[in-house]
Amino acid sequence: MKPVTMWIAALASAGLVGCNSKDQGPVIAEGTTVSFALLETTDLHANVLSYNYYSLAADTTLGLERTATLISAARTENPNNVLLDDGDNIQGTLLGDLQAVATPVPCSATLAIHKAMNALKFDGGGMGNHEFNYGLPFLSQVTNTEFGIPGVSKPAGACGAPTFPLVLSNVTAVATQKPIFAPYALLARDFAATGPDGSKLTVKLNIGIMSFVPPQILDWDQKNLAGKVAVGGAQEAARQYVPELRSKGADVVVALSHGGLDTSAYSPKMENQSYHLAGTGIDALLIGHSHLIFPKAKEAGGPALDPSLTAIPASANVDAVNGFVNGVPTVMAQSWGRRLGIIKMTMAYQGGRWVTQPAKTSVEARGFKYADGSTNVGPDAAIAATVATEHAAAAAYAGQPLGVSTDFEMSAYFALVGDVSAIELVNQAQLDYVKNLIAASTDPALAGYKAIPVISCSAPFKAGRNGPTDFTDVAPGASAAAPFGLQVRNPGDLYLYSNNNLQAVKIKGADLKAWLEASAKQFAQINPALASEQDLVPSYGTIYNYDVFYGENNALKYQIDVTKPGGSRIANLSYLGKAVLDSDDFIVATNDYRAGGGGNVPGIDGSKTIIKSPDANQAIVSNYLQQIGKTSGKVTLAANGSARSWSFVKVATAGPVVLRSAAGHLALAKAGGITPIVAEGALDASGFAKYAVDLSK
DSSP, X not given: OOHHHHHHHHHHXXXXXXXXXXXOSSOOOTTOEEEEEEEEEOOOTTOOSXXXXXXXXXXXXOOHHHHHHHHHHHHHHOSSEEXXXXXXXXXXXXXXXXXXXXXXXXXXXXXXXXXXHHHTTOOEEOOOXXXXXXXXXXXXXXXXXXXXXXXXXXXXXXXXXXXXXXXXXXXXXXXXXXXXXXXXXXXXXXXXXXXXXXXXXXXXXXXXXXXXXXXXXXXXXHHHHTTTEEEOOHHHHXXXXXXXXXXXXXXXXXXXXXXXXXXXXXXXXXXXXXXXXXXXXXXXXXXXXXXXXXXXXXXXXXXXXXXXXXXXXXXXXXXXXXXXXXXXEEEEEOSTTSEEEEEXXXXXXXXXXXXXOGGGOEEEEEETXXXXXXXXXXXXXXXXXXXXXXXXXXXXXXXXXXXXXXXXOEEOTTGGGTXXXXXXXHHHHHHHHHHHHHHHOOOHHHHTTTTSOEEEEEOOSSBSTTOTXXXXXXXXXXXXXXXXXXXXXXXXXXXXXXXXXXXXXEEEHHHHXXXXXXXXXXXXXXXXXXXXXXXXXXXXXXXXXXXXXXXXXXXXXXXXXXXXXXXXXXXXXXXXTEEOOTTOEEEEEEEHHHXXXXXXXXXOSSTTEEEEEEEEHHHHHHHHHHHHHHHTSEEOHHHHTOOOOEEEOOOOOSSOEEXXXXXXXXXXXXXXXXXXXXXXXXXXXXXXXXXXXXXXX
């Protein structure tokens, strides 16, 4: 059976296609109204429980088990409801890595995240970019879907999978040019309605869902997808499938867009295409990928809008307070299960069809502290029971010893002011790997690179993007429970993305400076004369693009002038004490995401890649640590955590400059010699502490 035939047959057998709105049964009176709620989760990233496997400790700020309580309350408030997920749910924690890589689940089993979602009776779901991280064969198995791709097939029989329809509208198989998942689904629901005379009745509402992922998955997961799938623009796919959904009787069309709000001119290649779906005939927009809150949190004292949202021009017609994009109700429920998106809609039956009533539509991204502003929502105990075995296995896996200890705390709390304690070791491991590979290579192409300096870059991946508990923190020393100190969980804390593979690029000095300038855009432009408070790093939304560079024995040095506009901030760039010239050659050890164009670094687009390693960066870090264990037995601050390659150009400011980080770590900054951090202040609405930064130090 061909892929398209298969998904049409599957939808038909599930009763998801073919119900025209004219097939409503009894005649519906003009003016009848129906109200319902679209509920959204997004970017769950395998956070089933309120637990941090990297610290082996509970974290009550996250987890689908707590979102489940919000879901229950929202369903009670809105008996007419549909629960949808916007993707990125199978990857992101050691639980996800265990089930996909360390001990892959068999066909007979269901992923823990999917078991929990099945228990919550999700109505439908879309894909995210991280669904592709573990490869197409794995995704085929855990979704029980044949993709129609030569060489990619799931095990025979029915594999454990979500019990709700999964859709993806803009990814096709190269071999067949057909969608690898059903491009849409039509959910027929019987909802309670109100007649024009106030009488109660039941009506059938057909809710169509579509899903879109960023075209960049072809770059980010090139090793898994090249030559196998093609990705089209979201706008083009929507314009193809919205009419099909309407012709099949869709009364409501919902776009599940795994992308943020980019209001610049449309391109089918742009990463965040959600804004451009609003004019394609859809009725509601559920978005993700950016890990932000949209619209603005409604609870008293809730977090402010991310600067990337407040910077959207008024002409773009984005209402970030009430939750509308060009008149279309839109919600993004942050990430990791920390919020539930709720779009409450009312439709009236007019002229033989259901018509949205914008004045009776409301949008919110409801958080755990929504009810009273102080008390966290408790977990749904049934979710923990559902995944108890998987959780125990993940915790045990995380605690396995690596055979090496450390004499210092590797943390990212102050990575944005120069602390490299959680970055240097990653860079050393990557640099060592590339140097050894080139030195040992008999490939004539690589042999010609032996005289070129190798440097490395890595970002502080866990440095506040997902809130004040989202920071790398690897404790020093050993204990009775961990006699060798470091454990399996620690390389994942230092290098978050297990799907990244190491790659190396050959660049010029001019490319290096442009790369550093791109990283330095993370900082705000500080006005030294301003008396009011200035936030050094206004948004952590793209912290994974803040690359810190390192040369062996700290040979590379540079400064960042945050008083200058983006693109002109790098000063005093040198290697081995000499100014770097535009014509100088360097080899940079990095990851496949960055080498292939991720982060839009000028000139770094895959064309300069000279090494494509089959080894994951996280595994390279783990192996490097284990090698240290076999030699010296200990990772030390002097050798592995104190080579600060960069600093700020010193400047005195008239008013306060602050860095937002986790509370309670001023002593750590002082002990580590992070001199720009001078005091710890009050918490902001998101729970970050405001640390005073003295840029003259």
